[in-house]
Structure formats: structure tokens, C-alpha cells
Amino acid sequence: METPVQKVRFGTRGSLLARTQTRWVADRLQQLHPQIEVELVVIETTGDKQRDRPFTQVGTKGMFVKEIEEALLQGAIDVGIHSAKDLPSELPDGLSIICIPPREAANxxxxxxxxxxxxxxxxxxxxxxxxxxxxxxxxxxxxxxxxxxxxxxxxxxxxxxxxxxxxxxxxxxxxxxxxxxxxxxxxxxxLPKEVCLPAPGQGALAVEARADRADLMALFATLHCTDSACTLEAERSFQAALGGGCTVPMGASAYLDGDWVVLDAVVISPDGRQRLFDTHAGLRSRAREVGTTLARRMLEHGAKALIEEHP
The missing domain is CATH 3.40.190.10 (Periplasmic binding protein-like II)
Incomplete structure (x- = not known):
């Protein structure tokens, strides 16, 4: 029989916000499981080390998560707590998002x-x-x-x-x-979303762990919010299908309407002169398809030209 989890080591960036968000997740886990001991492990990421350089020079893909993911794979921590918007579209082999806690407003x-x-x-x-x-x-x-x-x-x-x-x-x-x-x-x-559409995943937290940690998956299932996970899945699938590595500014924000998930998205030139906005809806059980469908349609209707014009 599997040994119950007795302690969880939370990997976090060192900023006040990152530590506050991680403590928020840890406190709620302990409220549901008072017997669990928690420890916060501060990890400095590439993005934290190079604060004076523009994002375009650092390379934004994984800049705030890479070192935390390495610590997960090495077994130095049990879970990593991320702002979901910082997570690349594809996770490293062996890692998985095991929990999406209730989401804040994304504005x-x-x-x-x-x-x-x-x-x-x-x-x-x-x-x-x-x-x-x-x-x-x-x-x-x-x-x-x-x-x-x-x-x-x-x-x-x-x-x-x-x-x-x-x-x-x-x-x-x-x-x-x-x-x-x-x-x-x-x-x-x-700011209304009609003025400034948020980044995919903005307002959401993601708990990441090794994919072989079934014990942690079961433990954190008590914190998981299916509504938040649904909107996040639509946004992340849009980002992945559009091309997460492109430097063209883009935003995507989903909301639920009964059994439906509605996704709004924008792709815009860096100077703000060319803007393409579109929306798509589908059953929440097919949130991933909603994101990929909208991305493909926008690529066909002008987003591809924007991306190729501004690599």
C-alpha cells in the first residue's frame, strides 16, 4: 500500500508575489489536510537573474519556470507553483500540471x-x-x-x-x-478586456509535479477547480496552435456560459496598427478543440501574415 504524503516541498520564485501565491496554495492544502507539513523552497529563475534586460533579449519561453522544472525532475522539490501565463505551451517530458486552483479575474x-x-x-x-x-x-x-x-x-x-x-x-x-x-x-x-485582452493563463495558478507522483495528484485533486481548468485549457491550446514561439503580441481569454466555453483572442502588430480579433465557442468538454479551431481560423484570416511579417 502506498505511503500517505506527509510533507510537500513547494518550489517558488523569490518575489513577494510568487511567495504569496505559493503560500496561498499551501495554506489551502493544509486547511483540507491539516496533517500535511509544507515547506517553501525559493528557486531563482533565469527571468529573476536578468531583471535589467528586456524580455526580447532574455528569451521569454520558460524564463520563469525552467529552474523550478529542473528541481522537480531532480526530486529537490515535490511541486512547483507557477503563474499559468508563464508556462510554455509544452511541458518537459516527465512533468504534468496536476492542479488548477480557483482562478482570479484575468484583467x-x-x-x-x-x-x-x-x-x-x-x-x-x-x-x-x-x-x-x-x-x-x-x-x-x-x-x-x-x-x-x-x-x-x-x-x-x-x-x-x-x-x-x-x-x-x-x-x-x-x-x-x-x-x-x-x-x-x-x-x-x-481595463476592460475589450481594451486589453489578457495573456493566455493570466489570473490562473498551476501546480506542476512529476507525472509519476500519483500520490500528489490524488492529494491536490481536492484543490482542483474544473471551471478554471476548462478556461485555461482553451487558452493554452489556442496559444500552442497559433505558435507559442512567435513574437507577435497576442491575447486570449475564455469564459464559461453554461455548458459552453467561449474564447476571445487577438493578434496584433507590435506597433498596434494591425489588429485581428475573433471569438469561438464550443462545449466545455471540448475546450481544447475550441482553442485549436480558433487559432487555425485566425491564422487563415490574417494572423499568419502578421506572424510572418514580425518574426
């Missing part, structure tokens, strides 16, 4: 030095963001805006905002909400 938010909305930001305002997806979508709405590369932890970005290095930041709502009311109170506007 992006504006944090401005003076309380205002995107619509009333002064002309030529400077927006700090490291995301090509956010830059392109905001440029489509407000071509007068200027953008500066802004990486680092949340407190570092907020300090740069206060110092006047930019007029506003664009961040994910989910992270600020998980950090608590003090951080969430900094938000000056929650």
Missing part, C-alpha cells in the same frame, strides 16, 4: 501617478510595461502614448513610477488582489 489594470483612466491620460503619457502584448493593444487605442521597458518586482516598478520614470503602469489585477487590500487599492482603473 489588466492601470496604476497612474494621478488617479485617472486610460481614456483621460494626457497626450504623450509614458507607460511602463515589459509586455509587448500590453504595449500593442494600448497603442491601438491610444497611438499617442509612449512606452518604456519596465521590469522588476512590483515594489521596484512602483518606486520607478513614484520617481517619475513613467506616468502609469500596466499590471495584472490577479497579483495585486492576491497581495491584499493595500496593493489592490493602488489600482486606478481595471
Amino acid at each position: 489588466d489594470v492601470l496604476i497612474a501617478r494621478e488617479a485617472c483612466s486610460l481614456e483621460v491620460l494626457p497626450k504623450d503619457s509614458v507607460i511602463g510595461t515589459s509586455s509587448a502584448r500590453r504595449r500593442a493593444q494600448l497603442a491601438y487605442i491610444r497611438p499617442d502614448l509612449r512606452f518604456v521597458e519596465l521590469r522588476g518586482n512590483l515594489d521596484t516598478r512602483l518606486r520607478k513610477l513614484k520617481e517619475g520614470q513613467c506616468d502609469a503602469l500596466i499590471l495584472a489585477y490577479a497579483g495585486l488582489h492576491r497581495l491584499g487590500a493595500e496593493w489592490e487599492g493602488l489600482i486606478t482603473q481595471i
